[in-house]
Amino acid sequence: MIDRMVHPAPASQFDRGSFYRFPRCCVAPIGLLFALALAGCEKAQSQEAAPTPPLVTVAQPVKRTVTDWDEFTGRFEAIQEVQVRARVGGFVNSVEFTDGAIVHAGDLLYVIDPRPFEAVASQAQGQLDDARAKAELAKRELDRGLNLVQTSAVSVQVVDQRRQALQAAYAAETQAEGALKAAQLNVEFTHVLAPITGRVSRHLVTPGNLVQGADSGATLLTSIVSLDPIYIYFDVDEATYQRNSRLWFEGKRPSSRDTSNLVQVTLTGEIKPSHEGKMDFLDNRLDISTATLRSRAIVPNKDLSILPGQFGRVRIIGSSPYEALLIPDTAIATDQSRKIVFVVKADNTVDVRPVMLGPLDGGLRVIREGLMPEDQVIVDGLQRARVGAKVTPKKAQAPADDKAPAGARP
Template identity: 50%
Template sequence: MTGRLQMRPGRVLGTLTALGLAAFLVACNESGSQGQAAPPPPPVTVASPLVQKITEWDEFTGRYEATASVEVRARVSGYLQSINFTDGAMVKQGDLLFTIDPRPYQAVVDSAQADLTNAQARLDLAKVQLDRAQSLVAQSNVSRSSYDQAVQERRASEAAVAQTTAALQSAQLNLGFTQVKAPMSGRVSNRRVDIGNLVTGDPSSTLLTTIVALDPIYFEFDMSEADYLAYQRAVVAGKLPSTRDNATIIQTRLPDEQDWPHAGTMNFVDNRLDPGSGTIRARAILDNKDLFITPGQFGRLRLPGSNEYDAILVPESAILTDQSNRVVMTVKDDNTVVPKIIRPGPTYPGGLRIIRDGLTAQDKVIINGLVRARPGAKVTPQPGTIAAVPEYDAN
C-alpha cells in the first residue's frame, strides 16, 4: 500500500522488548538509589549540668608545728644524780625530770638559815636596848648620843636581817633548781646527758632535753602574694571572712590521707610579705587529742575560697581545649551541635569541674560521643545524667 508505513511482526516484537528492558533498568536504578539514602545523625549522650551547693577550697602545702617548744636546761651546776623519765614519754607540767646533786646547795641553805637566826637575835637585842635608852633619855639618865647610837644599832640589825633573808631565799632557789621539773605538758625528747656527768648552769647552761606540746597543734603554710591579694579583695567585697579571723574554718590532711579528717581554724597571718619569696606566712590551729600528728610532718591544708553557692558542674571529660579557650559541646532544640566557650573553675571530687561562666543549668551538654559531634552538624541526642564518680579520685 502506497503512502503508509508497514512494520513486520518481528520488528515490532523487538522494539517492545527493548522498551521493556529499558523500563526495567530504570526501575532497578530507582530502587538502588532509595536503598543508598543518607544515614541518620550520629547518637550522642546529653545531660543538663549538675547544680549543687558547694564551697570552693584553695589548697596549700605546709608543715605541722608544736604550739609550744621548750629547751630544758640546767640552772645550777653540779653532778647529775638521777633521771626520772623515759625517753619520748608524755609528761605533765611539774613532773620531776632530772635531779642534780643537792647536797652543796643544802649546805648553803643551812648556812644562810644560821646567818638569819643570828641577825634576828641581834635585831631583838637592838630593840630591847633602844626601848631602854628611850626611857632613860626621857628621865635624863642617859645622854642623847647614847640614844642615837641605840637607834642606829636597831636599823643596822634590821638591814642585816633583810640581807640574810635574801641570801636564804637565793640559797633555797638554787636548792630548788637541783630538781629539774617539766615546765609544761607535752612529749619529752631523749635525755642529752647521762647520770654522773657534770652539768653547768647560767650563763652557759647545759641542755638536758626538750619538750613539745602536741594538743592543740599548729599548721604553718606560706600563701602567695596573688592568693593573699585575692582573699583581701573578697574580704573587702564581703564575700569572705578575713583570714585573720579565728572563725575561718580550715581542713588538713596528711600525705597518705585521701579525705580531710582534721578540722581547725585560722590562727595567725603575718604582718608583712617576704620580699624575697613573695609569700606571707599564715597559721592554723587544730585539735590533736589522739596525739597522732607529730610536729614537723608535712601536710595539705584547704581554706574556703568562697561562701556556699549553687555551682554548675560538668564532667572533666566533657571539656575540650580550643587554642586558648575551654569549650563544651551543647545541643540545641533542633539537635544542632553548638560549642560554648566556658570559664572553668577548680576541680571537684568525682571527676567534675566547676564552671564559673559560659554555661547555664538549662543547657544540654554532650557528655558522651564527643568524637561524633561536629559544630553545626545534626546529632541524635540520648538522655543521660551527670554525677560524681567515687572511683575517679581513687585513680
C-alpha cells in the first residue's frame, strides 16, 4: 500500500490573498469603464427628470353682447276659473258634455227638469194679463170721470179715487211683469250653459239626481278653466327687486309695472325655454313672511299644452344688453370660497386668476371681473396644470357662433 503524501507548495509560489490580486496593467482600464458607466447613469437620470410639459387646451374668452336674466320657479294658474252650480233646484234630466272636453261659452252642459218652472211661468203670464186688463179699465174710468167732472156730473173726490185706482193697477201690472220675468229666468236656468270657454272637468251629478238651487245651497255640477292665455305666478326675492328698482331709476331697465317686459318659460323636463310671455302684474307689497314680491306673467298657450297647476322656470330680463367675456363653465375651478381660472402666460407657464362669475348664456359663463380678452384660458386639462409650471398649450376650436376669440376681434 502506497501512501499518498501531499507536499505543500513553497511560500514563494502563493501568497495570502494572491487569488484576489490583478495585474497592475488592468487597473486603469477598469476604473475608466466604471467612470463612464457612472456618467451614463447620471445622464439618463437627468433626461428622466426633465419630461415634456403636459398638453393643455387653451382658448381666449368669447366677447359678445349679452343680457342678464333672473330665474324663478312659478306655477301656472287659469285666468278664468268657474265653478258651475245649479241655479234652480230639480231633478237632472241629462248631461250634455264630455268629461275633460273643450267647451265654449254658451254650450249646453246640463238639463234640469223644466216643467215645474214652465207651469209657474204660465201662471205668471196669466197674472200679468189680468193686471194689464185692470189697468186698462182703470184708465178708461179715469178718462170718463175727467169728462164728467167738468159738468159736475161727478165730484172731484170720485175723480181722485179713479186716479188712485189707475196707479194701483199700473203697480200691479209691474209686479206681474216682474213675476213673469223671474219665472222665465227659472225656466232658462234649467238649461245650464257654459259661462266661459275652456276645458271642463268631469260631471259631478248624474241624471236622475236632485240638485239644489241658489236659494238653498247650490249644488256643484262641474268646473271650467280657461287655457289660452294662461297666468304664471312667481315670487321675486327682495335683493332682486331692489337691484331691478335701482336699474330702473338709473334708466338701464324698464320697470315691469309700466312695461310688459319679456319673460321666457321652461317647462318641467325641458332644458331650454319653450314659451314666451309678458309681465302682467306686480303686487303692491312684499310678503312679510318670505320677503318676496308676488309677480305674474301672461303666457300664450295656443296648443293648450299647459294646464293650471303646472310648474315652470321663469326667466325675466335682469339688465340692459352689454358687452361681456364668456368662457366654458368647465374651465372654472373652486379654491375654497372663490372661483378661479388657470391661464397660460407668454412663457407657457400657468398662472391663476380669481374671477367674478355672471350667469350662463348660450352654454358659456359670463365673467364679470378677473379676465382680459387676450388671456389664454385653460379649458381642458386642468388636472395637469400646476401654478408656475410649464405646459404645452393647444388652441381650442372656436364656437360655432363665435368664429374668433375676443382678443382677435377688432
